[in-house]
Amino acid sequence: MSRQPPRRGLAERAAEFAREWSVPRQLRGADHRREAAEAAISRTLRPRLEEADRVGTSICPYCAVGCAQLIYARDGRPIHVEGDPRSPVNQGTLCPKGAATFGLMTSPMRLDRCLHRVPGATAWREVTLDWAMDRIAHLVRRTRDETFVKDLPDGTPLNHTLGIASMGGATLDNEENYLIKKLFSGGLGMVFVENQARV
Amino acid sequence: MEGGLAHRRALDYADRDPRGPIPQEAEITTGRRVEPGRAYGFFTDTTLCIGCKACEVACKEWNQLPADHLGLTGHSYDNTGHLGAHTWRHVTFNEKIGKDGRRATTMPPYQSHWLMMSDVCKHCDPAPCLEACPTGALFRTEFESVVVQQDICNGCGYCVPACPFGVVELSVEDGKAHKCTLCYDRLKGGLEPACAKSCPTDSIRFGPVEELLEGAKARVARLHAQGQPAAYLYGAPGTPRATGGIGRLNAFFLLIERPEAYNLPPAPSRPAPRALPSILSGLAAVAGLAAAALLIGVGRR
């Protein structure tokens, strides 16, 4: 509601004042509390959801209750998020966190570039996504190769590395968890794979 | 099994993505359509309030109001403090569990011993702020709500002291008066106001005031029967000492303690009628002095 009208010239403002002048309407009998006072902003007002060019179904990213949400978007940006009135889980409602989902997606503190900290550095530096991915892949390989244990001295197979760990998953999609477990455990032999289930 | 059942109309939108807002979504979320010409409002039932502040967040996110960051107040869990230009829903917290160094042991049904209430603009009828507004920026909409039209308001600030509830405030950002609009834009689109829609426990109910009132009275009777004899309505027409000179509050409340415990004035009054006796005594004084001036012979050398 804090939208500022653009600066306008004197003539324009005079014309607008004349247009919006309530006194003639009052003289015609309109109520000073109601119609006579109504201004252009009220005549043209619509909910901004109607500006959406895409509405998508989503699930609240906070707790595990699984409240359904509708995300309204325009030009590839969210314009609002609210409870899906169809859902038997939340019946359109949201808690304070869920109601802040739009604020989460558009938080001023949000990061959109890859940052890298060189050992011993006192600040981040920006790096490209591609560089980061390459560097991480090489670090994974190096650490894995240095720490992989194929079997115990008695021949019991281990096929694991204790040198790399992974934390997290409870905030991620099932499909993402599947890829993490499959690659980290099934592909690389990591056993320190944990998420928030114990936290 | 009856939990989570959907409104019949929700089934029209089952298994397909809505292309835009569902027409008259309010019918699905409240059972009532939103149509101009009827009085709509809120019935805030504090006995159902869990103090989650979803209403505050939903309001700010929808109306794109900036955060205030008051800091830790130490006033129970109320770090919002008061309604204002950027805060159109405010949940009050008042701890009552301790009594004379002991802790209460019996629990009446629903909310007790920690009072939580989602405060909001009362959309009074008649509305002191509206009556005070010299520009017509404040007006009564086709939904009987009271709205500040931002293209008109010039920040004179007269509505601020006019309000008996301390609701309206001038924004430090644009200098204009701001307060709850009952989500005027949403009502125009058939949507339930953001706070009421999000409310997890339906402590905030939105609907036609007459119907809300009926439900509220039944609720009070039920609470009395269930062992909460203190329940009463605040701001409903005809309830004793609730509305003073104000006919009714389109946003009214169910409380279980004195209004002061929720920071509500016990019997708010309409300020406008004070103007006439005031001006008459003033004019009498001036007239008297003018007469005296005549007698004194002001003007003569």
Next chain:
Amino acid sequence: MPQWDLANSDCVLVMGSNMAENHPIAFRFVLQAKARGATIIHADPRFTRTSAMADIYAPIRAGTDVAFLGGIIRHVLEHDLWFREWAIPYTNIATILGEDYRDAEDGDGLFSGWQEESRKYSPESWQYEGVTMPSALAESYVDTEGFCEATKRLHEGPPPRDPTLQHPRCVYQVMKRHFARYTPEMVERVTGCPREVFLKVCEALARNSGRERTTAICYAVGWNHHSTGVQIIRSGAILQALLGNVGRPGGGMLALRGHTSIQGSTDIPTLYDMLPGYLPQPHAFKPHSTLESYLDAETSPTGWWRNFPKYAVSLLRAWYGEAAAPENGWGFDWVPRIVGDHSQLPLTVAMRNRIIRGLFVMGQNPVVGSSNSLLVQRGLADLDWMVVRDFAETDTASFWRDGHLVRSGGMRPEDIRTEVFLMPAALSGEKAGSFTNTHRLLQWHDKVVPPPGDSRSEHWFVYHLGRRLKDLYAASEREEDRAIRALTWEYPVDDEGEPDAEAILQEINGYTWPDRTLLPDFEALKEDGSTACGCWIYSGVFPKPGENRSRARRPDGPEGPGTHLGWGFAWPSNRRTLNNRASADPEGRPWSERKRLVWWDEAKQEWASPDQIDFPKDKRPDYEPDWSRKPAGMDAISGRQPFIMIPDGVAGLFVPSGLKDGPLPAHYEPVESPVANPLYGQSISPAAKRWEHADNPVHGTGDPRWPHVLTTFRLTEHHSGGTPTRLVPTTAELQPEGFAEIPTELARALGIRSTDWVVISTPRGAIETRALVTDRLRPWRLDGRMVHQIALPWHFGWVGYATGDVANVLTAVVGDPNTGMHENKALTCALRPGRLRRAGGAGVAREAR
């Protein structure tokens, strides 16, 4: 039970959970039940926003839940208030134990089987007479030699029972004796809950259970986060099974979990000890060296888990595709073996011990959320590299710049050699995928908008990391690199390189091999390598091309039935209420019209229900196994045994195997407690997990230096580690600063007022925070002296609009013997007014930036 089913409850006990605050939308249905006359009970150390809504608020000292619940169990048994017709056939209450069993009653708090040298229990003496039981859930393997062999005897006949309950060794008699000392007086002495309030709780639960009525229990980490967490939950389960509140409308145990897909990440576990679908991760010190021995050891002879080999082999086929062959155990040989506990707590210790050198952190904030944060931060500083993926800078990502090591630990960022990557991550509306909610409901979310800038989904990250690693290892001939080379990793990607999440869900659902026809459900899985399935319990979620059932959005309308089978997909087989066979009596008739959910339709010769029946659809209620033919799997489960996942088909009041700290719950004090255990000489849980480390000191019972009880909690305004709420203006302002709740009496004694600074300390560290003086906490009178309790919300850190010191600086790496979950709900601390001597707190650190 689905959350909406709470609306059908006649009584809801919320315990170990601050439900109104932390799961407000689930609490919606509790209030719907209340509107229909239900009684709401909250038992908790703090008077919270949940307590305010309760009909009965039972205050209990943190960490005394078993004593409280044990008291209710005793009350129900003693006064014969339990649901006999239900519990005798549907639980093991009549089952007779072997002669070797000795109860904690006789061992002053120790059960038989305690091995002092290894500090472990052997469950051999806990077995039924003549029968050895495999554990119900494969994740809790019992590592005793010959044990697997012994379980084979289950084929020969059901465990011996005495339905008259007269046998002195039947579970009923054992339980009666075990819980005899949990009298109302003892409950009051241990928990601090006034006797009359406790009795009100007992009466409400008993009154609202039985044929016509059901009670639900809702719990959360307030139960888990104890060194006795599993036994607390067990106590609740025993109570529900005694009262017949399982598998029925409005009855059950609802675990209220904290993260959006924490259930999904348990089912498809990013956890060390399991493979997808609750299959055990192979263990180096168990008979798991070959697929054959693994299957032999882990397959239950009776009950549903008899199908275990199908699920294991299908998973291996999904992972290793072409390369999986009978010669390599379908790739089983490549699956990494665990060698011990690799869970969250030991993980942090392993970082500190330089065993772990590289770390991925994806959507988690361990600096704030993990016990003993200083240990964690030192561990992070010991790493070679760390990759943090989140939507913004987290406290974990910036530990080297703003953390305690730099702020007060005498280190400079220059001294910290960890290479750190901080990569922006996509949020739920910016990627497609499914979440599994707390009642096992899979719900799909769309990609509605693209993620900003370089933000990517974890699909993208893990997929492309995998691609790069496969390239790096492509030329390797080493045996140890076979797994990564064999791993199937072909997923269609879009223009931005984002893999198709539905293709991954199809692999999880399963398909035939090699022609990849999607499977209708897990009953189609085979153990001959002809099917591939990423997670058997999810099978059926994508039964046909184009039919992603997690995306189904058809609720039930005003006419019901209220199971909402058309909304999302609940594993397994879209079942909404597990064990729902128990909602009908042994003959297959609903216990009452009011609580009707499942019934045997004699005309159609099948079970009927508005839900999916959790039982073989056509198994008659009067079916009895023919023991002469050594029945296996489901053939050994009779028509009146609803608990098909358990080898003997009934709920286990007494658990013969699968638990590491006793077959029945016994109250033990928290590892750090102001008082000794009033119930037994054994004061704390003998089996509690402890990790000795110089950075992790733990003190003994009743240490006067740490006189106050400390408990941690969450606020409705914030979420877990705090990143997604402290960084959002609208939520941050609601609880803008860290604080500690301090009872009025203690505050008065120390001259502390609200918003004053206070310092709270434990052997692990000290933090400074603001005081919030409140009557909602109360002093406890224990053994003639007053004990105060302080409560700390643990969401805060230095990042964001809302900041505060890290509560987990105070907590210890100490855990439950079964799950390894930490004990952050009950410890002890010291309190003083004032500030830490170091230059400034979290606020100052933020300002300095």
Next chain:
Amino acid sequence: MNEATRPEGWSGETYHGRPVTKASSFDWKVSAYIALLGMAGSAQVIAAVARRAGGRRARGLVRRARLVALAGSVVGPLVLIQHLKTPSRWYNMLRIVRPTSPMSLGSWLLTAFGGLSALTALGALFGHRSRLARRVADAAQLPAAAAGAGMSVYTASLLSATSTPLWAAAPGPLAAQFGAASMAGAASALALAQRRAGEVGSARRLERLAALAAAGELAASLLAERRWREAGVGHAAQRGRAAPLLQGAKAGGMALPLLAHAVSGRRSGLLPELASLALILGGAALRHGVLQAGNESACRPEDAFRHADPRRRR
């Protein structure tokens, strides 16, 4: 409730000691406007009386009174517009006629008063040359005086028609106070002018009027205070931040000048002039004090509760 947040002398409950109502944004600009326009309005009243009573002999006084009115109605609104948070939209004050709003009616009244004052000023500025100007001015004089009377007091009604406890508790006395202060100010300002112009006799009559007005002002002030006490909302005026100003206004801006005028009798010289100045400043201080004390009372929950519940005035 927490004892620490319980206001002194209030046995009832407050919500953490937090305000119930919100204080107005009215600051010194508004008080200046009230004082200026009050003087301007009352000047027109005096002009009309003088015109009637003195005829042509009052020409000088009438001219000066009209000029004071003109100056007030030009400067006053400019000051007032500066108080608006969006001054560029001042014209919306004339968008609507809202009969329930003293501020709306006041805006129209101000407009009318400004116009009438402009007309009467024609006489003051061009009367000696143009007969038409004289006629127009004389015709406008009575309406201007009527509007002026309104201008002298409507600001008090505007304050009374709010929920600010202090203002709302004494609508009548407040308006009488403002009206008397306006008359005292205008009479004093004109007295000063007359003395400068050498019309000492006229000045003395004006001073007598001013003294009478000051007496009225004082009486109204005492009455207002009594009402505040009865309503239990007087704390801000008696012991608040504005109390010294209000007490000062009463003593130095009403009582002392009244005394001075009484003792100065027929003497001329510095004392009456000082007394006149003191009355002008006293009137302004009174308005500012009332404004400030009102704003303070709005922030006192016990005042708001007492105001909103007549039965609990303790």
